[in-house]
Amino acid sequence: MRPLRLLALLLLALALLGTGPTEPGYELAEGFAAPYEEYAVAADHPAASAAGAEILARGGNAADAAAATMLALGVANPASSGMGGGGFLLYYRAEDQSLTYLDFRERAPAAATADMYDDAEPPMEGPANSASQLGGLASGVPGEPAGVDAMVRRFGSLPLSAIVEPAVRLAENGVEVSEPLARMSRYFGGQMRRDPLMRGWFAGPEGGLEPGSRLLQPELARTLRAFGRRGKRAIYTGRIARQIVQANRRNGGLFTMRDLADYAVVEREPLSAERFGWRWVTAPPPSAGGFTMLQSLAILEGLPARWRPVERGELPNAAFLHALAESWKGPFLDRERYFGDPDHVELPLDAMMAPERVGARIDAFHPSLAMLPEDYEQPLAEEEPEIVQPDNAGTSHLCVVDREGNVASVTTTVNLPFGARYTAAGIVLNDEMDDFARAVGEANAFGLVGGAPNLPGPGKRPVSTMSPTIVFGEDGRPALCLGAAGGSRIVTAVQQVAMNVLVHGVDPGQALRAPRVHHQGHPNQLRTEEFAPLDAARLRALMARGHAHEPIRNVANVQLIRIGQDQGARLVAASDPRKGGRPAGR
Numbered sequence: 001m002r003p004l005r006l007l008a009l010l011l012l013a014l015a016l017l018g019t020g021p022t023e024p025g026y027e028l029a030e031g032f033a034a035p036y037e038e039y040a041v042a043a044d045h046p047a048a049s050a051a052g053a054e055i056l057a058r059g060g061n062a063a064d065a066a067a068a069t070m071l072a073l074g075v076a077n078p079a080s081s082g083m084g085g086g087g088f089l090l091y092y093r094a095e096d097q098s099l100t101y102l103d104f105r106e107r108a109p110a111a112a113t114a115d116m117y118d119d120a121e122p123p124m125e126g127p128a129n130s131a132s133q134l135g136g137l138a139s140g141v142p143g144e145p146a147g148v149d150a151m152v153r154r155f156g157s158l159p160l161s162a163i164v165e166p167a168v169r170l171a172e173n174g175v176e177v178s179e180p181l182a183r184m185s186r187y188f189g190g191q192m193r194r195d196p197l198m199r200g201w202f203a204g205p206e207g208g209l210e211p212g213s214r215l216l217q218p219e220l221a222r223t224l225r226a227f228g229r230r231g232k233r234a235i236y237t238g239r240i241a242r243q244i245v246q247a248n249r250r251n252g253g254l255f256t257m258r259d260l261a262d263y264a265v266v267e268r269e270p271l272s273a274e275r276f277g278w279r280w281v282t283a284p285p286p287s288a289g290g291f292t293m294l295q296s297l298a299i300l301e302g303l304p305a306r307w308r309p310v311e312r313g314e315l316p317n318a319a320f321l322h323a324l325a326e327s328w329k330g331p332f333l334d335r336e337r338y339f340g341d342p343d344h345v346e347l348p349l350d351a352m353m354a355p356e357r358v359g360a361r362i363d364a365f366h367p368s369l370a371m372l373p374e375d376y377e378q379p380l381a382e383e384e385p386e387i388v389q390p391d392n393a394g395t396s397h398l399c400v401v402d403r404e405g406n407v408a409s410v411t412t413t414v415n416l417p418f419g420a421r422y423t424a425a426g427i428v429l430n431d432e433m434d435d436f437a438r439a440v441g442e443a444n445a446f447g448l449v450g451g452a453p454n455l456p457g458p459g460k461r462p463v464s465t466m467s468p469t470i471v472f473g474e475d476g477r478p479a480l481c482l483g484a485a486g487g488s489r490i491v492t493a494v495q496q497v498a499m500n501v502l503v504h505g506v507d508p509g510q511a512l513r514a515p516r517v518h519h520q521g522h523p524n525q526l527r528t529e530e531f532a533p534l535d536a537a538r539l540r541a542l543m544a545r546g547h548a549h550e551p552i553r554n555v556a557n558v559q560l561i562r563i564g565q566d567q568g569a570r571l572v573a574a575s576d577p578r579k580g581g582r583p584a585g586r
């Protein structure tokens with residue numbers, strides 16, 4: 001046996017002398033998981049879950065409720081999502097058991113070019129201040145209004161004017177500023193103060209929003225009402241469109257009225273695979289999230305069971321966490337190299353998922369050694385595209401299940417907190433352009449590097465990690481709706497929580513609050529959570545395998561609804577205590 005391997009095995013044996021997994025050491029947010037019989041909404045703000053539940057109580061279905069929840073989220077937490085952003089919907093219609101995936105992600109304006117950030121100066125001082133993260137050049141054409149409009153027209157049962165009501169009320173009556181929202185506004189306050197509307201949110205010339213105060217947004221209420229009356233035309237044409245274009249150009253951007261008028265939702269085929277006895281249906285490109293999760297699941301399933309041992313009813317042990325971390329390294333490399341907007345670049349998904357390629361990654365795995373990300377390299381061609389890529393955090397996920405069994409899984413975003421940090425017509429404009437590769441080889445706010453296929457271009461959509469997911473049981477019925485916010489960590493969090501429930505067999509609340517790990521290949525670090533620390537024994541066992549360890553505050557924020565007979569209830573909905581959300585339902 002080689003000395004390195006011997007040493008690793010010795011360290012591993014020593015580490016395993018510790019105790020097994022323990023409960024995480026933090027206070028649970030009260031009411032973060034609850035059983036329901038008729039319908040449920042899990043969103044990462046209590047007022048948004050309540051908005052969705054209100055629409056369900058009024059006879060709306062999952063699409064109506066998801067639309068109302070999205071609109072309310074944008075009001076209650078304008079740092080994370082809203083009408084100025086975009087996202088993805090995965091919708092299951094019980095009546096005909098159909099699945100639909102709507103892509104309403106932001107699009108680069110027609111004047112965007114691959115080198116648009118080469119000589120662009122940071123628009124102002126402060127955090128996340130490059131031209132792809134702050135100001136007009138950072139914004140893609142918003143997709144959220146078109147997405148909500150399409151969801152309701154395709155699947156809804158109530159008029160849009162009724163669906164906007166809870167969000168309008170929140171904007172007019174005000175919403176209590178939470179500590180996380182206040183914290184983010186303090187962090188970005190210097191930049192936000194340059195925007196006349198955001199400046200009005202702050203009490204004084206310093207600091208940010210006051211925790212516990214009420215955030216009133218009358219201008220946003222007017223915009224929402226107009227949207228309720230006229231649908232997407234109210235936003236993409238006419239007065240509000242002009243306000244958006246003017247604000248974007250005043251802040252150095254390239255938007256035109258034509259860019260807005262041309263915005264279109266795209267229907268895509270979701271990715272799916274049978275793994276571990278379940279059918280996983282998830283996000284296709286331009287998100288790399290679904291691909292990452294399905295390839296990781298394929299690798300895990302292909303490993304000998306003793307290398308990823310599962311004890312039903314127990315949280316994942318160190319060997320399993322090691323296997324998870326290793327399984328993500330290869331797909332994250334693929335993301336860096338090959339991913340881009342599938343409508344603009346050739347994305348060799350089938351070749352990337354080929355069984356022999358997955359098999360080669362399984363062969364590269366070692367149960368007691370953390371391999372270098374490059375050990376999982378599987379080039380598809382002799383001439384490989386250059387690497388570059390990006391990602392973000394101002395994101396939100398929600399799940400809705402209604403009485404009929406329709407399921408909506410939506411992830412929505414303005415990218416970094418408060419997007420590009422300027423507003424128009426009461427709307428916070430996104431900085432989704434940072435999800436493009438700014439330049440070949442440069443890392444973004446989340447340390448992700450990426451490839452030429454993801455350089456900006458006219459009408460292109462940037463690569464995403466957002467992973468709205470629905471998992472189906474052997475009987476073909478939905479068993480779990482989930483998704484997450486949190487940049488590059490979205491997909492690793494979604495996969496872990498789903499596996500905690502479905503593979504490890506722990507209840508949804510425990511599955512959600514359990515400590516999570518994250519590895520994205522580059523940087524070559526295993527991240528653990530300060531919010532839910534891994535117990536010393538499992539951490540030691542992971543370190544003994546040679547992982548470089550970096551604690552971070554948390555690994556994303558997950559929302560889920562378990563559908564079935566858990567705890568005797570038809571539905572169990574849970575909102576991640578990491579973000580203070582709370583589900584609602586009946």
Ligand code: GLY
Nearest residue numbers: 392415464465466
């Ligand atoms: N901006 C979040 C994502 O698309 O992954």
